Amino acid sequence: MLLRTSPTSPFVRKVRLAADWLNIPLELKPADTADSSDSLRLENPLGKVPVLITDDGETCFDSRVILAHLDQVAGGGRILPADPKARLAAMRLEALADGLMDAGILVLYETRFRPEDRHEPRWLDHQKGKMDRAVDALEHNPPRADDMTVGTIAVACALGFLDFRFGGRWRESHPRLAAFQDAFAARCPAFADTAPRA
Ligand SMILES: N[C@@H](CCC(=O)N[C@@H](CS)C(=O)NCC(=O)O)C(=O)O
Structure with missing residues (x-):
């Protein structure tokens, strides 16, 4: 899976920490939120990072949704408790x-x-x-x-x-x-x- 990132975004950091904890490899692709020609705005109309692009090309944002998705990919109940x-x-x-x-x-x-x-x-x-x-x-x-x-x-x-x-x-x-x-x-x-x- 591919993650659109910025090196200073705390929301991107959430996703990177969660993926690391869950042993889910992510390819990082920096985005420029100020550049209207960056494909980021097609991936997320809000033009914000992070955006996760899944292996089947689905785009997923924002960080809360991505963390919930990563938890599910990891089997569920790992960082989002089942109880x-x-x-x-x-x-x-x-x-x-x-x-x-x-x-x-x-x-x-x-x-x-x-x-x-x-x-x-x-x-x-x-x-x-x-x-x-x-x-x-x-x-x-x-x-x-x-x-x-x-x-x-x-x-x-x-x-x-x-x-x-x-x-x-x-x-x-x-x-x-x-x-x-x-x-x-x-x-x-x-x-x-x-x-x-x-
Ligand atoms: N609710 C979003 C917030 C994401 C967010 O605010 N990202 C900032 C960087 S930290 C951004 O991309 N800002 C660019 C903009 O608002 O145009 C999330 O949880 O992912």
């Missing part, structure tokens, strides 16, 4: 971490797509509020690194994204989450291998 209660908890955790990344990306895009004198402070504060509340909620109820699920994979990627794009300021004030990230990195060697690079 309904555990499954819901893992999916909810994934949604929280994805939402944290979405808000961070909106903050980044505001600064990338608009000149500084047109940044909208109310919008930036609105998104930053979501990020702060998500990190605080995770600190209050930290995930367990020995539980490898769509949720813990997404949280690890969200924290890696904060480290990369927002200077890792969350660490000092969120010690339980920092301990989770360290334990996750120790358990999952692909976490270091997929660290974002500019």
Whole structure:
């Protein structure tokens, strides 16, 4: 299977971590989300990475759908628990971490797509509020690194994204989450291998 990637996308990183954990080989093909001639927009009308292209040519996005698909390819119940209660908890955790990344990306895009004198402070504060509340909620109820699920994979990627794009300021004030990230990195060697690079 082929994965359309970007070296800095935390959502792509989710897929790469899941595939590595499940021993599913993926061929990586970088995409340029800003280039209208890149086939990415045909593969995903939203023009976003990641996109998975299966061996029979089917395109699959977004990262949540891809992780669920990879779990199924691996036999099911591996990173998406079969037990309904555990499954819901893992999916909810994934949604929280994805939402944290979405808000961070909106903050980044505001600064990338608009000149500084047109940044909208109310919008930036609105998104930053979501990020702060998500990190605080995770600190209050930290995930367990020995539980490898769509949720813990997404949280690890969200924290890696904060480290990369927002200077890792969350660490000092969120010690339980920092301990989770360290334990996750120790358990999952692909976490270091997929660290974002500019
Ligand atoms: N919900 C999507 C989010 C994917 C996403 O936001 N990808 C960003 C890179 S991190 C992207 O491709 N942005 C390009 C754009 O929005 O045009 C997922 O889970 O895959």
